[in-house]
Amino acid sequence: MEDEAEYLERIANDVLAVLTARHFLEVLDDQMCPPDPAQPRAQCTGSYDVATSVLFQPGFESDDVADIIRVLQARRAHCDCEILLNVAENSLVSSQNLIKTNRDVINMPG
Numbered sequence: 418m419e420d421e422a423e424y425l426e427r428i429a430n431d432v433l434a435v436l437t438a439r440h441f442l443e444v445l446d447d448q449m450c451p452p453d454p455a456q457p458r459a460q461c462t463g464s465y466d467v468a469t470s471v472l473f474q475p476g477f478e479s480d481d482v483a484d485i486i487r488v489l490q491a492r493r494a495h496c497d498c499e500i501l502l503n504v505a506e507n508s509l510v511s512s513q514n515l516i517k518t519n520r521d522v523i524n525m526p527g
């Protein structure tokens with residue numbers, strides 16, 4: 418029988434492709450580090466609150482969101498800011514801008 422790690426490895430590429438196609442990391446980054454400093458920042462609370470609010474858009478089923486979170490967890494992203502730190506930097510987006518703003522995220526609680 419397929420174990421959890423094998424399952425996540427099998428779906429990971431699809432999940433990351435969907436996230437890339439939907440600009441998930443860019444949207445998450447914009448919410449946590451808005452380009453306009455006057456905009457309120459979404460704070461990481463050590464959970465996936467911001468990520469799930471970004472993901473629960475038309476076209477995403479709650480089962481899909483659960484799978485996405487599991488894939489992110491398997492990539493050492495255990496909260497909203499760690500998604501930007503660990504997943505964005507390592508695999509999905511090579512944007513220098515995103516990596517730069519990650520340094521701001523480090524200072525957030527969580």
Ligand SMILES: [Zn+2]
Pocket residue numbers: 461462463464496497498499526527
């Ligand atoms: Zn965090």
